[in-house]
Amino acid sequence: MTSTRRDFLRQIGCGALTATAALTGARDLFVMNALAAAAGPSDYKALVCVFLFGGNDTNNVVVPVDDYASYSAARGNLAVPSAQLLTISVPSAGATFGLHPNLTRLRALWQAHRLAVVANVGPLVAPTTRTQYLNKTVPRPYQLFSHSDQQAAWQSGSATGTLPTGWGGRIADVIQASPNGFPTVATLGNLTLFSLGTKTSPVSVPSAPTPLPQALALQRSGDSAANSAFRQLLNQGAEQGSPLLVQAAADVGLQLLANGQALTADPPIATVFPNTTLGNQLKQAAKLMALRTQLGLTRQIFFCSLGGFDTHVSQGVTSGSQPDLLTQVSQAIGAFYDATVELGIASQVTTFTLSDFSRTLKPAGSGGAAGSDHAWGAHHFVIGDAVAGGDFYGTFPTLALNGPNDSDNGSGARGRWIPTTAADQFGATLALWLGVSPTDLPTVFPNIGRFATPNLGFMIS
Amino acid sequence: MGIAGGRRVLLIVTLILGLALVPLAATAAPTVDEAARFLGQATFGATPDLIAHVQQVGFDAFISEQFALPSPTFPLLDNWPQNPPSGCTGNCQRDNYSMYPLQVSAFGAFVTSPYQLRLRVLFALNQIFVVSAVDGDLRQPSRMLPYLQVLWTGAFGNFRQLLNDITLNPAMGQYLDTVSNNQSAPNENYARELLQLFTIGLNQLNPDGTLQLDAAGESIPTFDQSTITAFARVFTGWGFAPPRTVGIVNYIDPLVPAAATAHDRQPKTLLNEVTLPAGRDAPTDLRDALDNVFAHPNVGPFIGRRLIQQIVTSNPSPAYVQRVAAVFRSTGGDMKSVVRAILLDQEARAEPADGVYGHLREPVLWITSFLRPFGPMLVTDYVLSDSFLPNGLQMGQDLFRSPSVFNFYPPDFVVAGDSTLGPEFAIYSTSTARARTNFAYQVIYKAMSTNANRPTGTWIDLSGLTSMASNPAGLADALNHMFLYGRMSPATRTTIVNSVSAIPASNALSRVRNAIYLVVTSPQYLVER
Numbered sequence: 001m002t003s004t005r006r007d008f009l010r011q012i013g014c015g016a017l018t019a020t021a022a023l024t025g026a027r028d029l030f031v032m033n034a035l036a037a038a039a040g041p042s043d044y045k046a047l048v049c050v051f052l053f054g055g056n057d058t059n060n061v062v063v064p065v066d067d068y069a070s071y072s073a074a075r076g077n078l079a080v081p082s083a084q085l086l087t088i089s090v091p092s093a094g095a096t097f098g099l100h101p102n103l104t105r106l107r108a109l110w111q112a113h114r115l116a117v118v119a120n121v122g123p124l125v126a127p128t129t130r131t132q133y134l135n136k137t138v139p140r141p142y143q144l145f146s147h148s149d150q151q152a153a154w155q156s157g158s159a160t161g162t163l164p165t166g167w168g169g170r171i172a173d174v175i176q177a178s179p180n181g182f183p184t185v186a187t188l189g190n191l192t193l194f195s196l197g198t199k200t201s202p203v204s205v206p207s208a209p210t211p212l213p214q215a216l217a218l219q220r221s222g223d224s225a226a227n228s229a230f231r232q233l234l235n236q237g238a239e240q241g242s243p244l245l246v247q248a249a250a251d252v253g254l255q256l257l258a259n260g261q262a263l264t265a266d267p268p269i270a271t272v273f274p275n276t277t278l279g280n281q282l283k284q285a286a287k288l289m290a291l292r293t294q295l296g297l298t299r300q301i302f303f304c305s306l307g308g309f310d311t312h313v314s315q316g317v318t319s320g321s322q323p324d325l326l327t328q329v330s331q332a333i334g335a336f337y338d339a340t341v342e343l344g345i346a347s348q349v350t351t352f353t354l355s356d357f358s359r360t361l362k363p364a365g366s367g368g369a370a371g372s373d374h375a376w377g378a379h380h381f382v383i384g385d386a387v388a389g390g391d392f393y394g395t396f397p398t399l400a401l402n403g404p405n406d407s408d409n410g411s412g413a414r415g416r417w418i419p420t421t422a423a424d425q426f427g428a429t430l431a432l433w434l435g436v437s438p439t440d441l442p443t444v445f446p447n448i449g450r451f452a453t454p455n456l457g458f459m460i461s
Numbered sequence: 462m463g464i465a466g467g468r469r470v471l472l473i474v475t476l477i478l479g480l481a482l483v484p485l486a487a488t489a490a491p492t493v494d495e496a497a498r499f500l501g502q503a504t505f506g507a508t509p510d511l512i513a514h515v516q517q518v519g520f521d522a523f524i525s526e527q528f529a530l531p532s533p534t535f536p537l538l539d540n541w542p543q544n545p546p547s548g549c550t551g552n553c554q555r556d557n558y559s560m561y562p563l564q565v566s567a568f569g570a571f572v573t574s575p576y577q578l579r580l581r582v583l584f585a586l587n588q589i590f591v592v593s594a595v596d597g598d599l600r601q602p603s604r605m606l607p608y609l610q611v612l613w614t615g616a617f618g619n620f621r622q623l624l625n626d627i628t629l630n631p632a633m634g635q636y637l638d639t640v641s642n643n644q645s646a647p648n649e650n651y652a653r654e655l656l657q658l659f660t661i662g663l664n665q666l667n668p669d670g671t672l673q674l675d676a677a678g679e680s681i682p683t684f685d686q687s688t689i690t691a692f693a694r695v696f697t698g699w700g701f702a703p704p705r706t707v708g709i710v711n712y713i714d715p716l717v718p719a720a721a722t723a724h725d726r727q728p729k730t731l732l733n734e735v736t737l738p739a740g741r742d743a744p745t746d747l748r749d750a751l752d753n754v755f756a757h758p759n760v761g762p763f764i765g766r767r768l769i770q771q772i773v774t775s776n777p778s779p780a781y782v783q784r785v786a787a788v789f790r791s792t793g794g795d796m797k798s799v800v801r802a803i804l805l806d807q808e809a810r811a812e813p814a815d816g817v818y819g820h821l822r823e824p825v826l827w828i829t830s831f832l833r834p835f836g837p838m839l840v841t842d843y844v845l846s847d848s849f850l851p852n853g854l855q856m857g858q859d860l861f862r863s864p865s866v867f868n869f870y871p872p873d874f875v876v877a878g879d880s881t882l883g884p885e886f887a888i889y890s891t892s893t894a895r896a897r898t899n900f901a902y903q904v905i906y907k908a909m910s911t912n913a914n915r916p917t918g919t920w921i922d923l924s925g926l927t928s929m930a931s932n933p934a935g936l937a938d939a940l941n942h943m944f945l946y947g948r949m950s951p952a953t954r955t956t957i958v959n960s961v962s963a964i965p966a967s968n969a970l971s972r973v974r975n976a977i978y979l980v981v982t983s984p985q986y987l988v989e990r
Binding site for chain 1 (some may be wrong): 518530595618637640641643645646649650655663674682686689705748766775813815816817818819820852853855857864865867871876878879880881886887888889890891893894898899902906908953957959963964975978985987990
C-alpha cells in the first residue's frame with residue numbers, strides 16, 4: 001500500500017478526529033487506531049477463485065515441449081499432438097512448454113505477462129520427498145485421491161482434514177473489509193467450504209443474466225405488514241433459545257433480507273462474456289465488483305466453479321469432454337480479465353484456478369475412450385495485472401512413471417505427482433497480496449510455518 | 462374442480478379445523494402431532510387423511526401396511542438411440558432426452574402415490590447411490606428408469622442384492638464407467654466410489670458409527686490406493702447386454718460379461734487382506750468382491766447413519782446408529798427391518814432431546830410436505846424441479862440431476878460457525894432461500910407463470926378455506942398442527958395471529974394466504990424436528 005496514514009484516516013472518515021486526538025492525547029489516539037483497524041484497508045483488491053470440480057487433468061494443460069517424448073510415451077492415447085500445443089517460453093525453466101490448444105485466451109495473457117503457472121502444487125502436510133512418502137515418514141494429507149477430501153484440503157487451506165472453515169472465509173474474518181455488513185465473500189452457486197469463515201458467512205448470488213436488484217429480491221416485497229411478520233419469524237428463529245438448526249436456517253433468511261436490500265443497482269458491463277456456466281458466473285462477479293463502492297467493500301473474494309472434470313473415460317484430447325471445458329475456462333477467464341480492464345481494476349483483481357487434484361499421467365482405457373484417474377499435484381493459473389506473469393513458479397515434475405515425483409510405486413505406477421509446492425503456499429501468496437498481515441497468516445493457513453516460504457513470489461505487489 | 466373435489470375440500474376443512482379442536486385422547490394411540498411428525502419422516506409429508514389413519518392403526522402397523530402394498534409392475538420405456546433421431550425436437554426431445562417426464566412423474570408420485578414409504582426410501586437411496594443425468598449419456602428417461610427400478614426393488618429388498626443390482630445396472634455402469642473398464646488399462650471410478658460413498662466410507666468405524674482411532678488418536682483409513690487398484694481390476698470385463706432393438710444400446714437389462722480377455726484374471730487383494738485367486742471370470746470375481754465389501758463391519762453403521770440422516774436427523778446419537786446397524790447386521794441387510802428400526806427408534810419417536818436434532822428440509826421434501834396437506838385444493842402440473850421451474854425459483858436440487866456422484870449436498874457439511882452437521886444446509890444459501898420464499902409466494906398467491914412445459918403451474922386453490930379466516934387464532938392453531946407438529950412457539954403464534962388480523966376480515970382469502978405463507982417459510986418449518 002502506498003497511501004500514508006493521513007490518507008488512510010481521511011479515507012475512512014476520521015479526518016476530523018485526528019485534530020481532536022492531537023489535543024486529547026494518547027488515549028484517544030489508541031481509540032483511533034482501534035477504529036482504523038476495525039475499518040480495514042482503504043484501497044481495493046479482490047481475489048477470484050475458479051474451482052474446476054472433478055479433478056482437472058493438468059497433464060494436458062501444460063506440456064513439456066522440450067521433453068515431449070517422455071510425456072507422449074506415458075500419455076499414450078491422451079497425448080496432445082505436439083504440433084497443436086500453444087508454445088510458451090518459460091524463463092525460469094529455460095525451456096519451452098505448450099499450453100493446451102484450446103487455451104488461446106490464457107496463452108495471450110501469458111504472453112502479456114498477465115498469467116503465471118504454479119507448477120505441481122497440491123495439498124501437503126509438510127514438504128515431502130518421494131522416499132518420505134513411500135516410507136510414510138512424513139504424514140500424508142488426509143484421504144489423498146478422494147474428491148471430497150481433496151476439495152476440502154484445497155478449500156480449507158489444510159491438508160490434515162480438520163478445518164470446518166475455508167481460507168476465503170478466514171481471510172474475510174481477519175481483514176474486516178466490510179464495514180456495511182455486506183459479505184466480503186460472494187459465491188456464485190452453492191456454499192462451499194472455501195467461502196465459510198468463523199465470523200463471516202458468504203452471500204450466494206445467482207449468475208448473470210439475473211440483474212443484481214432481482215438476484216436476492218423477494219416477490220412479496222410490496223406487502224410491508226407481511227414482510228414485517230416474515231422478518232419477525234426469522235428473528236424469533238434466530239434467538240438463542242431456538243434449536244440450533246432452526247437458528248442456522250433463520251440466519252440464512254436474515255442474511256437474505258440484509259444482503260438483498262444492498263443490491264439496488266445493476267451496473268453495466270460492456271465486455272461481452274461467453275454465455276456459459278462459468279462466463280455467467282464471472283460476469284455477475286464483475287458486476288458485484290463494479291458495485292463495490294456502494295456495497296462499502298474494500299476487499300472482495302469470489303468463488304466461481306465449473307464441474308465435469310472427472311474424466312475417467314472419454315476424456316478427449318483436442319476435442320471432447322476436457323477440451324470443451326478448457327475452452328470454456330479460457331474464454332470465460334479471458335472475458336473476465338477484459339472486464340477488470342474495463343472497470344479499471346485489472347491490477348487489483350487476481351483470478352486463480354483450483355481443482356480437486358490432477359489426474360494420472362498414464363491413461364485408463366484405450367483409443368477414444370481413454371481417460372485418467374485421480375491423482376495429486378497439479379498446475380494452476382494465476383491471472384491479473386498484479387501477477388508476475390509469463391513464468392513458472394515451483395518446479396515442473398519429471399513426467400516419468402515410477403519416477404522421482406510419482407507417488408505410485410513399482411511397475412503399475414501411473415504418475416500421480418507428489419506436489420513440490422504446497423497448496424498452503426499458493427493460497428498464502430494470494431492472501432498476503434490481498435492484505436492479510438504476516439501475523440494473521442497462520443489464522444488463515446495454520447500449517448504455513450511448515451514450509452520454507454509463505455510467499456512464492458508470483459505477485460508483483 | 463368438480464363436485465367430488467368440492468366435497469373433498471369440505472372434508473379437509475373439517476379435518477384441519479378439527480385437528481385443533483379434538484382433545485388429545487389419553488390412550489396409547491399417537492396424537493395428531495405425533496402422527497404428523499412420524500409421517501414427515503415416513504412419507505413425503507403428512508396429510509389429514511394419513512394423520513387420522515396413523516392415529517387409528519399406530520406407527521408399526523402403518524409401516525407394515527406400506528410393506529404389504531402389492532408392488533405394481535414398474536414402468537419402463539423402450540430405449541432411445543444415443544442422439545435424437547431426425548425430427549425428434551420440441552416435446553419429443555423433452556420427453557425422451559431430458560429428465561422432464563421423470564421429474565414430473567416423480568413429483569406426482571411423491572405428492573399423491575400410496576407407496577409413500579417405499580418412495581421415501583427410494584429417494585434416500587437415490588441420494589446415496591447417485592446416478593445423474595448430468596452425464597450426457599444418461600439424459601434419456603428410458604436409461605434412467607431401470608436404475609430407479611433397481612432402487613424401487615432395493616428399498617424394500619436386501620442390501621447385498623441391491624449392491625449387485627446397482628453394480629450391474631447399465632446406467633450406473635455408464636455413470637461410473639464399469640462398461641468401459643478393460644483389464645488392459647482399468648479405470649478406478651466405480652471401485653473408489655463403491656467403497657467411499659456406497660458401502661464402507663473412508664475410515665474404520667466403531668459399531669456405533671464413530672471413528673476408530675489409532676494410538677496417536679488418528680482415524681484409520683479403510684483402504685489405500687492399492688485396494689482401489691485391486692477393485693478396479695475386479696470390475697473389468699463387463700458390457701451392455703445385447704440390444705433389444707438393433708442399433709440401440711440396452712439400458713434395461715443388467716450388464717453382461719464382455720469378452721473373456723477383457724477381465725483381469727490375476728489375483729486381487731481386497732479389504733481385510735482377502736485375496737481373490739487367479740484365473741476367475743468376471744461374475745465370480747464380482748460376486749466375491751461384493752461379498753468382501755458386504756462383510757466389512759463398516760457397512761451397517763455407515764449405511765445406517767446415512768439413511769437416518771436422510772430420513773430423521775442430521776446428527777444421530779451413536780447409540781441410535783448402533784441400534785440400526787445391529788438390525789442391519791442381524792438381518793443380513795434386510796432393508797425393511799432397517800427402515801422399521803430407523804422409524805420406530807426412540808430417537809425418532811421421542812420428543813427432540815436437543816437443538817441439533819432434525820434436519821433442514823431439502824427442497825424436494827420441503828415442496829412435497831408443503832403441498833401434500835392441501836390434497837384436492839392443489840392445482841399442479843407437477844413441474845416442480847429446478848430444470849423447468851420459472852427462473853429464480855431454482856432451489857439447488859434438480860431431481861435426478863445431481864452435480865456429481867457426491868449428491869446435491871455432502872453428508873458431513875458443517876452448519877456455519879458450529880461443529881453440528883447440517884448436510885442440506887450446503888444448498889441453503891441466500892440465493893436458494895430467496896428461491897424457496899418466492900416459490901411459496903407463487904404457489905400460495907397463484908403467481909407462477911405458465912408455458913407449454915408448465916401448463917397450469919402450481920398453486921393452491923384456497924377459496925375453500927376462507928371460512929377459517931374469521932378466526933386468526935384458530936387458523937394459526939390448525940397450521941401449527943398440520944405443519945409444525947404442535948410446536949409453534951408462542952411468539953411465532955402471536956406474530957402470525959397479529960399479521961393475519963391486520964388484514965381486513967373482508968379479505969378472507971388474503972388472510973388465509975398470509976398465514977400459510979408465513980408458516981411454510983418460517984425457520985421452524987424449514988427444519989423438520
